[in-house]
Amino acid sequence: MRLRFTTAGESHGRGLVTVVEGLPAGLPVTAEWVDRDLGRRMRGHGRGGRMTIEQDRIEWISGVRAGETLGSPVAMLIANRDWANWQEVMAAEAAGAPRERRVTRPRPGHADLTGVLKYDRTDARDILERASARETAARVAAGALARRLLDEFGVTVASHVVALGGIVAGAVDPLDAPGAADHSPVRTLDPEAEAAMVQRIDAARAAGDTLGGVVEVVADGLVPGLGSHVSWDRKLDGRLAGMLMSIPAVKGVEIGLGFAAAARPGSEVHDPIIAGGGHAAPRRGGNNAGGLEGGMTTGEPLVVRIAMKPLSTLMTPLETVDLSSGRSARAETERSDVTAVPALGVVAEALVALVLADAMLEKFGGDSLTEMRRNVDGYRAQLAARWSGERDAAR
Amino acid sequence: MRLRFTTAGESHGRGLVTVVEGLPAGLPVTAEWVDRDLGRRMRGHGRGGRMTIEQDRIEWISGVRAGETLGSPVAMLIANRDWANWQEVMAAEAAGAPRERRVTRPRPGHADLTGVLKYDRTDARDILERASARETAARVAAGALARRLLDEFGVTVASHVVALGGIVAGAVDPLDAPGAADHSPVRTLDPEAEAAMVQRIDAARAAGDTLGGVVEVVADGLVPGLGSHVSWDRKLDGRLAGMLMSIPAVKGVEIGLGFAAAARPGSEVHDPIIAGGGHAAPRRGGNNAGGLEGGMTTGEPLVVRIAMKPLSTLMTPLETVDLSSGRSARAETERSDVTAVPALGVVAEALVALVLADAMLEKFGGDSLTEMRRNVDGYRAQLAARWSGERDAAR
Amino acid sequence: MRLRFTTAGESHGRGLVTVVEGLPAGLPVTAEWVDRDLGRRMRGHGRGGRMTIEQDRIEWISGVRAGETLGSPVAMLIANRDWANWQEVMAAEAAGAPRERRVTRPRPGHADLTGVLKYDRTDARDILERASARETAARVAAGALARRLLDEFGVTVASHVVALGGIVAGAVDPLDAPGAADHSPVRTLDPEAEAAMVQRIDAARAAGDTLGGVVEVVADGLVPGLGSHVSWDRKLDGRLAGMLMSIPAVKGVEIGLGFAAAARPGSEVHDPIIAGGGHAAPRRGGNNAGGLEGGMTTGEPLVVRIAMKPLSTLMTPLETVDLSSGRSARAETERSDVTAVPALGVVAEALVALVLADAMLEKFGGDSLTEMRRNVDGYRAQLAARWSGERDAAR
Amino acid sequence: MRLRFTTAGESHGRGLVTVVEGLPAGLPVTAEWVDRDLGRRMRGHGRGGRMTIEQDRIEWISGVRAGETLGSPVAMLIANRDWANWQEVMAAEAAGAPRERRVTRPRPGHADLTGVLKYDRTDARDILERASARETAARVAAGALARRLLDEFGVTVASHVVALGGIVAGAVDPLDAPGAADHSPVRTLDPEAEAAMVQRIDAARAAGDTLGGVVEVVADGLVPGLGSHVSWDRKLDGRLAGMLMSIPAVKGVEIGLGFAAAARPGSEVHDPIIAGGGHAAPRRGGNNAGGLEGGMTTGEPLVVRIAMKPLSTLMTPLETVDLSSGRSARAETERSDVTAVPALGVVAEALVALVLADAMLEKFGGDSLTEMRRNVDGYRAQLAARWSGERDAAR
Secondary structure, three states: OOOEEEEEOOOOOOEEEEEEEOOOEOOEOOHHHHHHHHHHHHOOOOOOOHHHHHOOOEEEEEOEEOOEEOOOOEEEEEEOOOHHHHOOOOOOOOOOOOOOOOOOOOOOOOOHHHHHHHHOOOOOHHHHHHHOOOHHHHHHHHHHHHHHHHHHOOOEEEEEEEEEOOEEOOOOOHHHOOOHHHHOOOOOOOHHHHHHHHHHHHHHHHOOOOEOEEEEEEEEOOOOOOEOOOOHHHOHHHHHHHHHHOOOOEEEEEEOOHHHHHHOEHHHOOOOEEOOOOOOOOEEOOOOOOOEEOOEEOOOOEEEEEEEOOOOOOOOOOEEEOOOOOOEEEOOOOOOOOOOHHHHHHHHHHHHHHHHHHHHHHHHOOOEHHHHHHHHHHHHHHHHHHHHOOHHHHO | OOOEEEEEOOOOOOEEEEEEEOOOEOOEOOHHHHHHHHHHHHOOOOOOOHHHHHOOOEEEEEOEEOOEEOOOOEEEEEEOOOHHHHOOOOOOOOOOOOOOOOOOOOOOOOOHHHHHHHHOOOOOHHHHHHHOOOHHHHHHHHHHHHHHHHHHOOOEEEEEEEEEOOEEOOOOOHHHOOOHHHHOOOOOOOHHHHHHHHHHHHHHHHOOOOEOEEEEEEEEOOOOOOEOOOOHHHOHHHHHHHHHHOOOOEEEEEEOOHHHHHHOEHHHOOOOEEOOOOOOOOEEOOOOOOOEEOOEEOOOOEEEEEEEOOOOOOOOOOEEEOOOOOOEEEOOOOOOOOOOHHHHHHHHHHHHHHHHHHHHHHHHOOOEHHHHHHHHHHHHHHHHHHHHOOHHHHO | OOOEEEEEOOOOOOEEEEEEEOOOEOOEOOHHHHHHHHHHHHOOOOOOOHHHHHOOOEEEEEOEEOOEEOOOOEEEEEEOOOHHHHOOOOOOOOOOOOOOOOOOOOOOOOOHHHHHHHHOOOOOHHHHHHHOOOHHHHHHHHHHHHHHHHHHOOOEEEEEEEEEOOEEOOOOOHHHOOOHHHHOOOOOOOHHHHHHHHHHHHHHHHOOOOOOEEEEEEEEOOOOOOEOOOOHHHOHHHHHHHHHHOOOOEEEEEEOOHHHHHHOOHHHOOOOEEOOOOOOOOEEOOOOOOOEEOOEEOOOOEEEEEEEOOOOOOOOOOEEEOOOOOOEEEOOOOOOOOOOHHHHHHHHHHHHHHHHHHHHHHHHOOOEHHHHHHHHHHHHHHHHHHHHOOHHHHO | OOOEEEEEOOOOOOEEEEEEEOOOEOOEOOHHHHHHHHHHHHOOOOOOOHHHHHOOOEEEEEOEEOOEEOOOOEEEEEEOOOHHHHOOOOOOOOOOOOOOOOOOOOOOOOOHHHHHHHHOOOOOHHHHHHHOOOHHHHHHHHHHHHHHHHHHOOOEEEEEEEEEOOEEOOOOOHHHOOOHHHHOOOOOOOHHHHHHHHHHHHHHHHOOOOOOEEEEEEEEOOOOOOEOOOOHHHOHHHHHHHHHHOOOOEEEEEEOOHHHHHHOOHHHOOOOEEOOOOOOOOEEOOOOOOOEEOOEEOOOOEEEEEEEOOOOOOOOOOEEEOOOOOOEEEOOOOOOOOOOHHHHHHHHHHHHHHHHHHHHHHHHOOOEHHHHHHHHHHHHHHHHHHHHOOHHHHO
């Protein structure tokens, strides 16, 4: 079994659809649990007006009954609450009707220009509606289910903003302050940096500019041995990086020390393995590896950081070309957020949860939560037995 | 059609096998072409003794006849030239025979410890033989075929070292100096940095330590529109990052400006689109995006950087635990390279070539080189016609 | 690019969702086109009362604008028109509420018993709601889009019933009577057999029994060379068989002569290749191969037959065990159709269309209909040139 | 985790390569075990001269050490023992050298003609070398490893010929006579039919003709619940049919009663569920379903039958066209077997074993044999507890 998810939906279309396949049966879920993450995604200083309209909520279409998953595909619909205002522009049918809100001045940094070339379109709205970061709401819904599964096994996934618009937060371990980032308007754990980030955002808004930043995601409570070293596409680091780099506007991913590890000697990078003493498992003398060695979880907290470039739609628009005339123009100004970095962490948590839940299902199988739990518990006992001298008994 | 590749083989086993599926028929290939990249992977200041033994060469097993691909799976064998010395230790059969060269003191930073836990082994050699970076030779062979295909379409893929052991090279565009990196003992294009890097390597060797670094890969000659914005797993940035982060010891990946983009305002990040004038296509006023927007190639050079941590096997070994006793110990010292950063670029080139060739086959299809070329040419003409006013004619 | 589709939804849930990914942009589509196939699936003598309630229709959720595909995932929702009567029984939330319409007497022949064991459920409704053949409506919607694409290339896919309840129809080539099967109450082309089939259905209904049958699907207008001989999972015959055998209640699949080919000598099976004369392509002296040789289309009509067992819910129920008591019982009688064989052809057409559209996209690529058409036309010209002596010119 | 396998190699090339990925570590294997199935594939009345040359044997390249799998990809090489006679004809390099043994008269029924069109070749040898059934040897090697895994869980997979050249064997349950088919020259269990089949083969050889037939594969010892009803591509019946129909020359697949089920009423098809009494699980009052309901194993023996058309190379060749002249000709006569039906069962066993092992890994996970066994045992206990009233205790 493997966890798969599929999203569909345009930004101003009827809504977003997410289908999640491969969850075990018997997992307790509620819409409230999913909506909570959808709500978290919408907050943050620096968002424009649209966020207040949306109030994303899922409707269950399938796969859940009487509060539990059935093992069948779980489909969720997130209706677009602004649909009434867009249904003519985005109508599926009415071929040949004059198109409103046509976009012919592609925004540098966005999919607009390349998309119209690749898909042979004349209206960049046909591209930007899908390339929009709105699609990440559908991923957050999928990730909330993955997180629900992880939660049954004591695995937590948290995030916080470590840099925004060039302001760098001081080092804080988010595991020491669970949930605290959600109380910050920029989802950072450093109060001093928080104030500076808010200021920077306000200044950028005044200048019609946009800001990027860096987010850190930390997952804790993992068993060692998720992922694998045996083949390139089973390595968990690659799977995480692939998933995270697919978030719109993300241009960098690093694990543990990341790029900083490249500048240090090996003696200052690798985490010593410290004998546990008695019947205890060995522990690590650090976590520079960010919880991943050889493409597998080590059991230490998983630490990933991703860099987001500034949003591509500037209110002081950049130079571009008009698709209909071929002449120089100013880019479209479709939307008005200054930064989406606070939301990025919520999206990244969801994707990390999906990758980890998938890796757990891959290793442990399980068609029901009961079965999966039994398999996980058996593995944990096997690991404990290795150090307790009862190894053969546990087999 | 999609390009797939599969590798197999242990570091000191009989050899490595690579199978590449999905290449069009009629592509001219030679063993010499593939061996050239295998040779490039083995060089570089900082490698230990083994590299001189190996002299990797492929033997064709299938998929090629009379100098051309057949469209069927191409299998290549890279024999291990040191096999005679290892055949007892690594024998497939002889169950129960006493095991020589058992590894019970796992190296921090490597797959050793997690691997024995996950796969329930008592000898970490059962893990490290596959987790070894030797496997990347098999990937380089696969990548050489992908590069051969790209070569037919004028796409080049190059790399150079931009940092090693903390020494940062000055900015050089590798497209200005094709092939030059291969003449440097550390594959860098900055002669001053080169000297410092060599010194740093020699010092690390003397200290029994290891070094990491950063490599940049640049691909040129691409059509716009490889990859897609429509679904997370079709985005080219995610596919590149996933592939590159799966290289052993790589802990970071960034595209274009990467992490640096997170600190700048949008007005200084996004690449303006400059009208071409007359019937010319528009061009970009910069390439901060690294040739990728919305998960698609823009047609500008693709620029990716990856960070490699220092090698995990130190001659001054780190603290670990002995698997057989559970007591504290010093880690195994299996191998003696100081750094593999110069080789990393060759590996990364291969993987970038595989991702790009796959994306081209996905977009253009084609069972023969003839057919693929016709499809690519047709698309190029379609793009040109858009700006020349002859768009409808080209349909 | 590859065509993927995902379905979700329970039989009496809120509705069915279908997501189709990978269609080129610019394909003209209408809900009417899709609904037409949904309507065809619901007809046929032998259906019970539910079919008249349903009147399946799709609502576009995404991927289509102004009458054309956008290249993004196309999501369709088929609402369950009987939802008002089921919303308490099938409610997603309300954990712990007493469950109505619990099913504890699993039906032999259905997924009920194995499903509750595998997924660790106590109410077989948790299984049967998804295992129900109602899910095929979602596949028909997906297939209608695939058929729309094929239609642009002159490929047609038709079906007719060749046996029902033991009555065998006389041999008719459905290509000679396009659309005729839809005018028969049992979707057969032999009027005599039709009358006997209707009678057999009426008799089975009176006896509380159910009936199966055999359906033939024929696709015409295909280029030679879809699929491939090179690897097992690229062979088109395997891909067709895998897709078709996944239809609920299908127990057999055969291509061309099928099982009958096993009893004849080779000299009476293989289709001679007849020289075309002049500049014409060669033609076949028969089509016993059913249009597939070596896992590839030959260009002759594709002919597939599938066998459906009788429906598993009998009004005169079979012996079973009660899950709650472990004692002998009579099986649940959830639903009242006598046979679904007439509808089976419509489902099978949809799945054949999906496999063929996927194979075309695999071979020809294409992000827009324009691009795909250019690539297909180029290939057709290449084939024609081979026999006309202008081969080199066409390259 | 999922079991994947990849094959490569041309019929008269250097050899065949098989790579199997996803086996758990710690599985005892020997070359002898694999070679035994390779040997079984080569026997059978009706094979030509080549079979005696071959004596296929594997060489381990990777993934196995000290008699056990390592969890890493297992690569096996089956050298072509006739390579010395073919190395010039099949040489990978030597581009432009005159080609010996060129094939320009494509054989009806084989991939020859379509292959040269699709892949744009002028020598059909470029196609037939890969389309040859010789490739099935590589699949048999992969299947032998899958069977080794199943063997650890008490799952057996056997086969026998039920029809050959129109001679139909009497019904015998192969589970009653394990291994007996291998003692028959045509791998049938009915001695009378055996004699008639041998005669029929001799007569066909005399006539320069070829024969097909039908093979039945039976797997026993399966847990209920492999595969799934939830999505089309997780259904085990579809996965089996897809795999089996990809065998060269197979034109039909059926499960359980198969096509015969289509002619009977439901009351005579579905297998009653008989209460077990006391604490015993219920059992089935028949196995018309062939061990599969709702796309899942029921726990009853899995029964699949496949139909093979006669071989495509006739010594009395069929009409074809010469590719170089476009004129009518007699087809190539590359090879001289009369029938491969006896070998077909061995190939089909291998593929069924691969599908079942994959389904077990999907359901149970497991990186080591120890872990997988613990998970399987836990599930078996869970099932037993359901009927014993100790259900909650077993959770």
